[in-house]
Amino acid sequence: xxxxxxxxxxxxxxxxxxxxxxxxxxxxxxxxxxxxxxxxxxxxxxxxxxxxxxxxxxxxxxxxxxxxxxxxxxxxxxxxxxxxxxxxxxxxxxxxxxxxxxxxxxxxxxxxxxxxxxxxxxxxxxxxxxxxxxxxxxxxxxxxxxxxxxxxxxxxxxxxxxxxxxxxxxxxxxx
Numbered sequence: 001x002x003x004x005x006x007x008x009x010x011x012x013x014x015x016x017x018x019x020x021x022x023x024x025x026x027x028x029x030x031x032x033x034x035x036x037x038x039x040x041x042x043x044x045x046x047x048x049x050x051x052x053x054x055x056x057x058x059x060x061x062x063x064x065x066x067x068x069x070x071x072x073x074x075x076x077x078x079x080x081x082x083x084x085x086x087x088x089x090x091x092x093x094x095x096x097x098x099x100x101x102x103x104x105x106x107x108x109x110x111x112x113x114x115x116x117x118x119x120x121x122x123x124x125x126x127x128x129x130x131x132x133x134x135x136x137x138x139x140x141x142x143x144x145x146x147x148x149x150x151x152x153x154x155x156x157x158x159x160x161x162x163x164x165x166x167x168x169x170x171x172x173x174x175x
Contacts, residue, residue: 002023002024002075017070020045033047056090076126080125123172128164152170
C-alpha cells in the first residue's frame, strides 16, 4: 500500500508475482517506475499514485471475483495501523459483493491467478512501538473488533531510537 521506490514490490515482481504498488508521493512513483524498468519487471507491476484508502478500493475493484491478493504489505510504520480497518473492509467487500467479472477483463489477471493460489490474504503491517508498548497488542486492539484471527507472526525489524523500534506483525484476513 505504501510502496515507496519499490523495496518490496520489485523483489516480489522478480519472483514472478503480479504486484499492485501504490504511493502518494509522485517522486516515489517516478523512481518506482524507473526501478521496475531497470529490473525488467514493469510488465508485472501495476503502479498507482493515490491516497491509500482510494488505492485499496481501486485495486480491489480491478480484480476479478476469483482473484485475490495473497499478501498486502503496509510499509508506513507511523500510520499503517490507521489503514487496517479500511483495508479489511475493502477486501471483505470484494469477497462478498464484487461483480462476477471474467479473469480476462484485466491486464495481468493471468499472472495474478498464477500467483494467488491460496484462499486467504496475509497482511504484513509495519509499525513503530515505543518502549513499554506491545506491538502484538497494538494490532490485536485493531483486528479484534474486526473479528480477524490473531497475528501469525511478529518480529522486530530494527531499533529506530533508544525508545522506539520498528516491528512487522502479520495476520490473516480469515476469521
